[in-house]
Amino acid sequence: MESYDVLVIGGGPAGYVAAIRAAQLGFKVACVDAFERDGKPSLGGTCLNVGCIPSKAMLDSSEKFEMIRTEAHEHGIRVGEATVDLGTMLARKAGVVDKLTGGIAYLFKKNKVTPYHGVGQLVRQDEGGWVVNAGGTEVVARHVILATGSNPRELPIAPFGGNVVENSGALAFEQVPARLGVIGAGVIGLELGSVWRRLGAQVTVLEAMPGFLMAADDAVSKEALKHFKKQGLDFHFGVNITAVENGQGGVTVRYEENGEAKVAEFDKLIVSVGRVPNTQGLGAEAVGLQLDERGFIKVDSHYRTNLPGIYAIGDVIGGAMLAHKAEEEGVALAEMLAGQAGHVNYSVIPWIIYTSPEIAWAGLTEKQAKEQGLDIKTGQFPFAANGRALGHGDPRGFVKIIADKQTDKLLGIHMVGGGVSELIGEAVVIMEFGGSAEDLARTIHAHPTLSEVVKEAAMAAALGSALHM
Template identity: 55%
Template sequence: MSDFDVIVIGGGPGGYVAAIRCAQLGLKTACVEEWINKQGKPALGGTCLNVGCIPSKALLESSERYEEIAHYNADHGITVAGLNIDVPQMIARKDKIVQQLTGGIAQLFQANGVTWLQGRGKLLAGNQVQVTGQDGAVSTHAGKNIIIATGSTSIELPIAKWLDERIVDSTGALDWETIPKRLGVIGAGVIGLEMGSVWRRLGAEVVVLEALDDFLAAADRDLAKAAALQFKKQGLDIRLSSKVAAVEVGESGLTVTYNDKNGEQKIEVDRLIVAVGRKANTRDIADAAIGLQVDERGRVVVDGHLKTNLPNVYAIGDCVQGPMLAHKASEEGIVVAEQIVGQKPHLDYNHIPWIIYTHPEIAWVGKTEADLKTAGVEYRTGSFSFAANGRAKAMSQDVGLVKVLADAKTDRLLGVHMVGPMVSELIGQAVIAMECESSAEDVARMVFGHPTLSESVHEAMLSVDGRALHAVNRKR
């Protein structure tokens, strides 16, 4: 048995960041991770780096470049004859990026003195962790502190169980080496939209079935409407209020039966992506006898300091309540590490950004108008369209807008919402402003470079007070 100050169970973006931060703070740290990658070798990084955030963005980038060359460069005076897409090469590039980044974490572990315990971890009594390797070998390790960071897994539908490459989750959709002619997607959330976008750009006919009546229900309504309009123009067929009832596997494809406001409907597809959400990966992570508390959804129950009901045992990331976002998990890992050594870190969950990497991109932070109305908070709004932004025009990406919500009395920023080019990068400005308790006036008084996309943020802030300079202000 080996002893550690901290043992982290899980090597995803929450776990590996927590382990590195613990080591930086002088704690003897180990991280348990069982992932075996596509090449059959142990790998760190969890779902995010191996089959989630990173590989999906690699394919989104490749498919976007292909579509731009194929359909959107003529106005620039650029035409290409004989264009084709080598899908296996695109997949190989994605795999190379994943290997580079996961290998980089292993190097960071070595540089920081973090011990990587390869295998599946299980919490036992007395803060001991049992590690079962791929070869079945079992070892036990003791930790003064334990951090559970076991992440989440895709939800499988009983009516659409995984089937070779025909019915898959997002992981399966990352490894197709041929383009489906007809693709069905169940779920119009982040994963469904991103994966649907990849294969639509490459030529697939894509139908997205969403059970909810509202598109992107968590987003501000103005953003959702603007995004839905662009997706429709692109040919992404999103059908709301469509509840899948059955999936029949035939010799030539799949028949998906669903019910909408007009009754029973059927579509024929070659492949199907099931993207109806994820669930906490907490099955058998702790000996039942120790009584680790989980809720009705299988998430580890924690308090405001991410402590579980067991002494010196913490939990972070997707396996606890809150948004299933990699950056949320990472920050929680840092918070726990610093708490262990007696620091008093702070994490404001209201200032965690959400991002969808479609085209146009969608991003927001803070409250929506619906949130503020429900809470009875008086607010003012300001917005600015990318259609009036010079840089966006030059990029031929002048769709979408930036929308700002500010407190009617104090002018403090309450929410910033964006749909448009590179808003995944622009949203960071809003996060900084809100974390610093800035008002719309504070940001409006700052100088933004010209011509840049970020000027749209500036103009939206000015618009809150009715003084946008490059748009007609609403009468107040």
């Protein structure tokens, strides 16, 4: 029986990163993963195969199509009627995924991580550690890391199949649906709804919450909703879905809105109402692995489960279900196992929605800060006053800074606008080091760049006023 120092179950962002980092630190490492794409083993989990990466490829392709169709003339560019070759677009998406998943396989080989394909199952504990069934081959490891991720949450009245799909199905439509329904106005619903709206679908979003994007700062969610509605997305909030009829010709959704019964007909329906932990096949009950009431694996601050030598990270332990959060946990745990001080600062995790305009934030919202009794000050600056944004032809949105009124410590940053996914990082660095709004305001930013909007918002918060407003 092959023996390892570390065995990782799960090859997604948490698992493959933990495996690579552990190998870099001198451990003998293996990773078992069951994910398949097109009938072949494919590392990277949901994120690389059917989530983060392919969705961003489709978002970029669809945004280019819309730019050519609706905005090119503003730049003096005249083209004929733009059309969509969906097959080529999907093939490009697949090519991007192939490069990245193949890259992980290369990194495993480079770092001497042994891959096993199949379901990883905890079998028993013996003198050498934990015996694990790694896709049909029994191996033993001193440390076992559970990084099995999550699955889309299925509505009992709308099981996946036929014309009702989750994220992977919504990335593989063979033709653009004329009428697309989306249940859930969260990250996945907004991004995938945006893709197909740009490509020609009439999109209706049904959301159970009474308001839009309530996890974001109120000013940001209000601004974003204004632009999404202008684009043609049809939102309904406070909705109670009562029935879903999935037929060959389409989907009928019955729901209640403001006490009124309504019916909507769609060609396709995307259900994006969150994700649930994936512990199937782990053998959790047989070995006594403790789960919480929602099915997440219970861990302490060092990612230790109730079983000695068994650890868990990523989506399967709950918290922010984000690839970058999972990756950081993978690095931290590997370093802890090596006796180092691995650490994840959960208070400054950036959140990003890759719509148009993009939405990004980190730290506290203004509402959260006030609920905590903090005395705060804010600063805000619009992209409409930024030279680079005007040159891009995209002056939508703003950056908002929240800082402590007495100490000037940067507590939160909130953005909506073009390219803000690339701007959030510098504020996260400041927050990681406990820096102030003035630190951000007095940092030289190149001109002309979109990042100057961050600087101006920080100036407004720290110094009382921005320069260019």
